[in-house]
Each structure stands twice: as C-alpha cells, then as structure tokens.
Amino acid sequence: xxxxxxxxxxxxxxxxxxxxxxxxxxxxxxxxxxxxxxxxxxxxxxxxxxxxxxxxxxxxxxxxxxxxxxxxxxxxxxxxxxxxxxxxxxxxxxxxxxxxxxxxxxxxxxxxxxxxxxxxxxxxxxxxxxxxxxxxxxxxxxxxxxxxxxxxxxxxxxxxxxxxxxxxxxxxxxxxxxxxxxxxxxxxxxxxxxxxxxxx
Numbered sequence: 207x208x209x210x211x212x213x214x215x216x217x218x219x220x221x222x223x224x225x226x227x228x229x230x231x232x233x234x235x236x237x238x239x240x241x242x243x244x245x246x247x248x249x250x251x252x253x254x255x256x257x258x259x260x261x262x263x264x265x266x267x268x269x270x271x272x273x274x275x276x277x278x279x280x281x282x283x284x285x286x287x288x289x290x291x292x293x294x295x296x297x298x299x300x301x302x303x304x305x306x307x308x309x310x311x312x313x314x315x316x317x318x319x320x321x322x323x324x325x326x327x328x329x330x331x332x333x334x335x336x337x338x339x340x341x342x343x344x345x346x347x348x349x350x351x352x353x354x355x356x357x358x359x360x361x362x363x364x365x366x367x368x369x370x371x372x373x374x375x376x377x378x379x380x381x382x383x384x385x386x387x388x389x390x391x392x393x394x395x396x397x398x399x400x401x402x403x404x405x406x
Contacts, residue, residue: 210245210246210247211245211246211247211277211278211399211402211404212246212247212248212249212274212275212276212277212278213246213247213248213249213276213277213278213279213280213395213398214248214249214250214251214270214276214278214279214280215248215249215250215251215252215280215282215391216251216252216261216267216279216280216281216282216283217251217252217253217256217261217280217281217282217283217320218252218253218254218255218256218257218261218282218283218285218286219252219253219254219255219256219378220252220282220285220323220378220379220387221250221251221252221253221282222250222252222253222254223252223378223379223384224250224252224282224379224384224387224388224391225250225252227381227384227385227388228248228250228384228388231381231385246395246399246404248395249270249276251266251267251270255286256283256286257286257287257290257291258283258284258287258298258301258302258305259301261283261305262301262305262308271309271312271313271314275312275313275314276314277314277315277316277402277404278314278315278316278317278318278395278398278399278402279306279309279314279316279317279318280317280318280320280359280391280394280395280398281302281305281306281317281318281319281320282320282387282391283302283305283320284298284299284302284322284343285322285323285325285340287301287302288322288336288339288340288343289325289329289330289331289336289339290329290330291330292330295339295342295343295346296346298343299343299346299347299350302319302347303319303347303350303351306319306351306356307356310355310356315355315402316355316356316357316398316401316402317351317355317356317357318357318358318359318394318395318397318398319347319351319356319357319358319359320358320359320361320390320391320394321344321347321358321359321360321361322340322343322344322347323340323361324336324337324340325372325376325377326372326376326377344358344360348360354401357397357398357401359390359393359394359397361386361387361390362390362393363386363389363390369382370382371383371386
C-alpha cells in the first residue's frame with residue numbers, strides 16, 4: 207500500500223500563479239504512485255508580494271502547519287527581497303536559510319530551497335546588478351543548504367528556452383514558464399522523497 211506524503215509549495219506570487227496554472231490545466235496535484243513509488247499530494251501557499259520576513263511572520267503558514275504537517279516544504283521565495291530590498295544578499299540569504307531551519311524545527315522532514323530566478327524587468331537595480339545579486343544569493347544558498355534534511359534546487363530548462371517564459375511584467379511566468387516551473391518543482395519533490403527513503 208502506497209504511503210501518502212504531503213508536499214507544501216510555499217512562497218511568493220510565483221506560487222500563486224503556479225497554483226492557478228496547475229488548477230486550470232487539469233494537471234494532477236499528486237505525483238501518483240507510478241512516479242515515485244508513493245502517493246504524494248501537493249498543497250500551495252503563495253503570498254503576493256511576499257518577502258521572506260512577511261511569509262515567515264504570516265500566521266497563515268503556522269495554521270497550515272498546525273492543521274497538517276507536510277513531510278516536504280519547497281520554498282520558492284526570496285526574489286522580492288533580492289530585487290526590491292537594499293539589504294545585502296548575505297542578509298537575505300541568511301534570513302531564508304534560518305527560515306528553512308525553523309520549518310525543520312517545527313517538524314518538517316525535508317526543506318528544499320529553490321533557486322531564485324532572474325527577472326526580465328528590474329526596478330531598484332540595474333539589470334546587471336540585479337542579476338549579480340541573484341547569482342550571489344544562489345551561490346550562498348547552494349553552499350549552506352546541503353545536508354540530508356535541507357537541500358538547494360536549481361531550476362533546469364528555463365534559460366535554454368528559445369521561447370519567452372515571462373508575462374508582460376517581466377517578473378511572473380506565462381503558461382510555458384509555469385509548466386517548466388511545475389516540472390522543476392516535481393523534480394525537487396522527487397529528490398526529496400528519495401532522500402527520505404520514500405521514492406524509488
């Protein structure tokens with residue numbers, strides 16, 4: 207009999223758009239037993255304009271965890287901090303790392319911190335400076351999120367795409383981008399399940 211596992215996709219408005227895409231596309235929320243040898247179900251918790259601090263301090267996340275503790279949390283968070291805050295990437299990166307650690311302390315079995323994606327449209331910084339901040343924080347997160355219960359995940363297949371993956375705002379993904387993000391998130395969950403000994 208398959209083990210039922212819950213994966214929570216937690217983050218900013220990218221998660222809101224991803225949930226809308228998955229729902230409207232009729233895509234299964236669960237990976238299914240044929241995918242990873244377990245019955246894995248997904249929940250989405252997206253916060254529009256969310257920063258690491260605002261999501262961390264929002265009581266809705268605590269209520270979600272109290273209602274049903276997920277085995278896996280996939281964090282799609284930090285882009286608004288990197289692009290919209292004057293804080294250093296080290297400060298932002300440490301805050302995200304500490305938030306991931308707090309989720310583990312609450313009882314989550316594995317946390318995946320996803321790569322922060324580059325944007326087409328940048329306001330506070332020049333495109334070059336904004337991109338460098340993204341590169342720097344991803345390198346930091348990759349270095350610190352590296353153990354059996356905490357991992358870093360690179361989104362694959364985004365930057366080699368010959369087709370546009372962004373909406374007109376240059377920040378959020380269009381349907382193609384969300385399709386790629388969904389495949390990437392499922393890949394992150396697959397690896398986390400294997401680390402937990404639940405996947406094939």
